[in-house]
Amino acid sequence: MIVMKLLIKKAKICYPGHKLHGKTQDVIVESGKIQCIASSLKNPGNYKEITSKNLHLSPGWLDLKANLGEPGFEERETLESGMKAAAAGGFTGVCVSPDVQPFSDNRSSIEFVSRAGEGKSVTLYPLGALSKGGKGEELAEMFDMHKSGLVGAVAFTDNKPIPNAKFQLLLQQYSQNFDGLIYSFPMNLDLAGKGNVSEGETSTYLGLKGIPHLAEEITVARDLQILEYAGGRLHFSDISSAESAKLIGASKKSKLNATASVAWYHLIFNDTVLEGFDSNYKVLPPLRTESDRKGLIKALKEGNIDTITSNHQPQNIERKECEFEYAGYGINGMQVVFAALNTFAKELDLDTLVESLGIRPYQVLNKETPSIEEGSNANFTLFDPQEKWTYDKTNNHSLAENNPMFGTEFTGKVLGTVNGKVGNIS
Numbered sequence: 455m456i457v458m459k460l461l462i463k464k465a466k467i468c469y470p471g472h473k474l475h476g477k478t479q480d481v482i483v484e485s486g487k488i489q490c491i492a493s494s495l496k497n498p499g500n501y502k503e504i505t506s507k508n509l510h511l512s513p514g515w516l517d518l519k520a521n522l523g524e525p526g527f528e529e530r531e532t533l534e535s536g537m538k539a540a541a542a543g544g545f546t547g548v549c550v551s552p553d554v555q556p557f558s559d560n561r562s563s564i565e566f567v568s569r570a571g572e573g574k575s576v577t578l579y580p581l582g583a584l585s586k587g588g589k590g591e592e593l594a595e596m597f598d599m600h601k602s603g604l605v606g607a608v609a610f611t612d613n614k615p616i617p618n619a620k621f622q623l624l625l626q627q628y629s630q631n632f633d634g635l636i637y638s639f640p641m642n643l644d645l646a647g648k649g650n651v652s653e654g655e656t657s658t659y660l661g662l663k664g665i666p667h668l669a670e671e672i673t674v675a676r677d678l679q680i681l682e683y684a685g686g687r688l689h690f691s692d693i694s695s696a697e698s699a700k701l702i703g704a705s706k707k708s709k710l711n712a713t714a715s716v717a718w719y720h721l722i723f724n725d726t727v728l729e730g731f732d733s734n735y736k737v738l739p740p741l742r743t744e745s746d747r748k749g750l751i752k753a754l755k756e757g758n759i760d761t762i763t764s765n766h767q768p769q770n771i772e773r774k775e776c777e778f779e780y781a782g783y784g785i786n787g788m789q790v791v792f793a794a795l796n797t798f799a800k801e802l803d804l805d806t807l808v809e810s811l812g813i814r815p816y817q818v819l820n821k822e823t824p825s826i827e828e829g830s831n832a833n834f835t836l837f838d839p840q841e842k843w844t845y846d847k848t849n850n851h852s853l854a855e856n857n858p859m860f861g862t863e864f865t866g867k868v869l870g871t872v873n874g875k876v877g878n879i880s
Contacts, residue, residue: 458876459484461501465511465836469826470805470813481511483832486874491828504879506869508840512808513824514546514833514873516815518715519581519637519691520766520788521613522548523853525566526555531768531853533567536788537576539852541877543764543789544811544835544868546824547577552588553613559583559594561602568604575877579819581637582607584625590616593628600632608819611637611691617644619676626684635819637691638677640698641739645669650779652694652740656725662778665740667695674698678705681712689818690714693759694739696749703758713818714758716750717765718791722798723747727858733774733781734858737765751801754810760818762795762810764788768854786854790845792837794859796866804839832872836879841867 460483467474480495481488497503517540523531531539533550540548550567552558558567564580571578582599586592590612599607610629616622616638625636646669651657653664674690678701681688693699693716705712719737724744727735735741753759767784774781787794795807812835816823824833844863847855870879 459501460504460872460876461495461497462504462509462511462836464505465509467826468510468512468804468808470809472826474826483872486832488826488828488830488832491826504836504870506838506841508838509869510837510839511826512835512837513812513826514871515544515811515835516547517545517764517766517788518549518761518815518818519551519763520548521551521553521768521784522766523768524554529853530770533570533578535851535853536766537571537574537578539766539788540576541871542851542868544792544837544871545576545788546833546835546871546873546877547579549579549581549608551613552581552583552611557583557588559586559588561595561598564599564602564607568606572604573875575871575873575875577605577873579605579608582610584610584612584616584636585621588612588614590618590621593624596629596634597632600634609635609637609689611639613639615639615641615643615673619680622677623680623684626680626686626688630686633687633820635687635689637689638673639692640670640673640677640690642669642673645672650736650740651728652725652742654725654743656728660728660731662728667697667742670695670739671697671701674701678702678710678712681705681710682708687711691763692717692739692765693750694720694742694746696746696753699750699753699758703753703756706758713760715761715763716754716759718762718787718795719785721747721751721754721762721802722794731778732858733776733778734785734856736778736781736783737785738783751799754802755806760810760814762791764791768852769856770854774856784856786852786857789851790857790859790864792868793843793845793864793866796839797864831874833874835871836869837867838869839866841865843867
C-alpha cells in the first residue's frame with residue numbers, strides 16, 4: 455500500500471442521502487485527505503489518474519463479520535492475506551471474529567489485531583469474545599477489551615450460539631456499562647442437533663440431517679425478549695430465515711435497539727444448490743429455501759435487515775474435500791460480495807447495496823459514516839457496476855479456495871479502495 459496523489463476522473467457519487475448522490479465529479483486526494491471535489495479538475499501534475507468507463511465512488515465498505523484465521527489457523531488465512539482479499543472486495547474496514555486460537559478474549563488479543571491493521575488501507579476492527587475461551591460460561595474481559603488497543607473491541611461475539619438464556623441476559627446487562635454491542639448467533643443447539651443443512655424437502659431428498667427454521671427463530675424471539683427486558687444493544691450477525699427477519703422488523707417498530715446482518719450467499723443461493731453435494735455450499739446457518747431468500751431480500755430493502763456481511767470463513771482443502779457430513783462450514787467470499795450480488799441478486803438495486811455495505815454498517819457500530827467532503831479523510835470504494843470479469847484461482851487474494859464461484863463471470867468489479875492509503879488500485 456503506497457501513499458499516492460490521486461486524481462479520480464468522472465466518478466459517479468453513489469451515496470444515498472448525500473448532496474452529491476448521483477452526480478459525476480472529479481476528486482483530488484492527497485496525503486490521505488480529499489482536497490478538492492468538482493465537476494471538472496485538471497491534473498495538478500504528477501497525480502495518478504483513476505479513470506474507468508463507468509466509474510462509481512461510494513463511502514468505504516465495512517464488513518461486520520469475517521474470520522481471518524490468525525493466530526492459530528494461518529494455513530487458512532492470515533491477517534495480511536485477509537486484508538488483501540478485503541481490499542480486492544472493496545472493503546476499507548473489516549470486523550475480525552475472535553474465533554481463533556487462542557480465542558480473542560483479552561486485551562492483548564485485541565491489540566494484536568488492531569496493530570496488524572495500523573497504517574494499512576484496511577482498518578481492522580476487533581470483535582472481542584463474550585465469554586472466556588468462547589465457552590459460554592464465564593464473562594470475558596469485555597470492558598478491558600473495549601478500552602484496549604488502537605481501536606478497541608467494537609462489539610462482542612463468541613461466533614457461536616449462547617445456549618444459556620441467563621448468560622445472554624447477563625451479557626445484555628453488563629454491556630450497558632460501556633454501551634457495548636452484543637452479537638447474537640441465533641441457533642437453538644438442541645433443535646439443531648446434528649444437522650448439516652436446512653430441514654425441508656431438499657434435506658429429505660438428499661438424505662442429509664436438517665436444521666429446522668425453528669432453531670433460529672426461537673432464539674431470535676428469545677434474545678429479543680431479553681433485550682426488551684434488560685435493554686442494551688443487540689446485533690443478529692447471522693440471519694437465514696425470512697421469519698427471523700420479520701421478528702426483527704417488528705422489534706424495530708417497537709423501538710428496540712436491535713439490528714441484523716445477512717451473509718451475501720443467503721441472498722443468492724437456496725438449498726437446491728446442495729444437490730451436487732458440493733461442500734463449498736455448506737455454511738452455518740445453512741442455505742434455506744427460495745422463499746427465505748426472497749424474504750431476506752425484501753427485509754434488506756425495507757431495512758428490517760441492516761447490513762450485508764461476507765461472513766468470510768476460509769477453510770483449508772482437507773476440511774472441504776471430504777464427505778459432506780464431515781466438511782467444515784463456510785465460504786471464502788470477502789472478495790466477491792459485491793460482484794456476486796450485483797450479478798445474481800437482481801432484486802437489489804445499487805443504492806441498496808451501497809447502503810448495506812457502506813452506510814448502515816457504520817450506523818450499527820455507532821461510528822461516523824465516511825464523509826465525501828473537501829477536507830475529510832479519504833475513505834471510499836471505487837467500482838464499476840458494469841465491468842465484466844471472471845473470478846478464478848489466479849486472481850483470488852485469499853489463501854483459501856473454498857468458494858463455489860470459481861470460474862464465474864461477474865458483472866460489477868471493484869476497481870480500488872482509498873482509506874488514508876491506497877488499496878488494490880493498479
